[in-house]
Amino acid sequence: MTPTDQATAACERIVRTLQADERVPAVAAVVARADRPDWSLYIGDAGDGEAVRPETQFRIGSVTKTFTALLVLQLRDAGMLDLDDQIDAHLALPAHGQLTIRSILNHTSGLQREPWGNIWDTLDVPDDTRMLEEVAKAEAVLSPRRRWHYSNLGFALLGHLISAKTGAGWDEVLTDRLLTPLGLTDTTVAPREPFAQGYLIDEYSDHARPEPHFDLRGAAAAAQLWSTAGDMARWALFLAKPDPAVLARSTLEEMYEPVVVTDPVDWHTGWGLGLQAKPQGSGSDRALDIGHNGAMPGFLAGVWCRRGVTIGAAVLGSSGTAGGITAAPHRLIAASLEHDPVDIAPWTIGDPVPKEYVGILGRWWSEGSEFVFRWHRGHLEARSVSAVAAAPPAIFAFEAPDLLRTVSGREAGERLELFRAPDGEIELMRWATYRFTRDQQTYDEWAAH
Structure with a gap:
């Protein structure tokens, strides 16, 4: 077998094992590399007996936050704000306006996790106006910068900040500044056909119950998007090697840097500016993967790249309980590089040292x-x-x-x-x-x- 064949076989086994062992109705997986054609695999039933296809959309949940974070950094690079500004310098709020944009990006603002109103219990998601009004009812559960505390509410506010600074809706800015320039035409705010049905898989039987699909409305910037594995792998590749016309590499590297860990005892994940950083391997083989996971009812997603290597992987699945979906991108990246290493660029003669x-x-x-x-x-x-x-x-x-x-x-x-x-x-x-x-x-x- 050639190295490419070995990598293909290893990656296929990872995804087929995930789909079978964790009982995922539909899985879409893509590995994108700058030096090789994309590898992809689509397995299962997307709903109503329809096979999952490359164009099948899945909900990507909080992977949406990576897009929102990049939009905020674009505004910073354009001189429209500073990350250490209080958010109320740019967005009128009835409470919590003293929190800095930076602390919201890295989840150290101390804001409660969700918008006010128990939205995951009632599925009553506020619209833009109501969500901003109800910020007054939200709690600061920790003092700012005390420790990491994940906040969908915080990222929802960043979406409204983007709108306030640009005069356009978050979704319009997203399309104009990121989706269109990067050719991510299969990434949308609302689902378009074909899209997968998300499921809750019964613990002790093979039955799968459909989960509801609903919009996040005023909290859209935190977790609203639908996408394909192909688009998400290309997004991961952009996170590994950005188009400088869209975002400066130095800015993306700033977003990479972990400034807080998610757990003070089990230090398995760090957090930068809207991006997660997960160490892989140990010793001389240690590497760092950058990206984000996502979850919505009936869906899980993992979208990751490897720092210093132009490779990205996306795995999207239609089960809300198959935790292996979010682990699979790391395994795919490792398998691809192990069995089909990056080509070694030839050394060339350089200019003399002054x-x-x-x-x-x-x-x-x-x-x-x-x-x-x-x-x-x-x-x-x-x-x-x-x-x-x-x-x-x-x-x-x-x-x-x-x-x-x-x-x-x-x-x-x-x-x-x-x-x-x-x-x-x-x-x-x-x-x-x-x-x-x-x-x-x-x-x-x-x-x-």
Whole structure:
């Protein structure tokens, strides 16, 4: 078997096992890679005896939040708001207006989980006007920034913020700024034919009971969307490698960075700006998957990419209880890369290092630990010798003679200062104020200089 055949067989077994063992009526799965054709598999009955097809829509639930978050960051990049602004600087609210946009994006605002009114019990979802009015009845269940606490209400408010700043409905802005530019024509606010029926699967029989489909109305920005596995895999690929005409890569990397964990004991998931970050593997094989899961009555979805690799996977299913649906994208990514690794790009000769900075290159020591500085693709970068392979290097930009600024990676934002001997050779560096020397030194040896 070729590597591609091996990857196909492994991925197919993952999805077929999921569908059979967890009794999912319909499953759609797609793996999208920048270096290979898409892999896909569609299994089961979408409803009324209709086979699930590539064009079959499923509800993607809270994967919707990734779109809402990107729209907010687009507005930030356009200078229309700051993430540390209070939300009431841009959206009139009867309560909780002091919460920052950033805290809502990373679920540390402390707002209660759902809009007021027990909507999942009554299925009485408020419209736009009523939802904003009823914010006054919602609780702040935690103090801001106390810890992670998931809030659909918070993301619903971000949808209204987007509308307030643009003068258009959240759905219109979504279509104009993301869905149309990225060609996600099968992603819609309301379902269009063909779409899957969602089910509750009986625990002790093979019977499946249909779940109701209803709109989230005033909370649409939190979990409303319908989509196909193909569109969602392409969305995951965009999260891995964005189109700069839609969103700057630096902005997306800002969204990646986990600033809070979902559980203070079981640290399995971190949260950035509207995106989840889930570590995969361990040791030198450690990697980080970025994306989001989604749930609505009768549906589960997982849409993920792998940081540093242009690969994305989406698995959508018509069962609200098959937890393996959300685990499957991670397994598909791993299987695809294991059995059909990314092609190795050839090394090419680069331009020479500016002669006044050749002395930076090589091994340096700080606090007893070893680092390597090298010139790569026209910039200076540094890595700890002990860093895992998937960890990105620190990258520097020149700010002034003998002064650089860390623009990404370790110590982002900090200065790298160069100090020269009388003959002009670089004998000492300070990075984030820590001394870097050509040999290991104790702190008192530092102080003696």
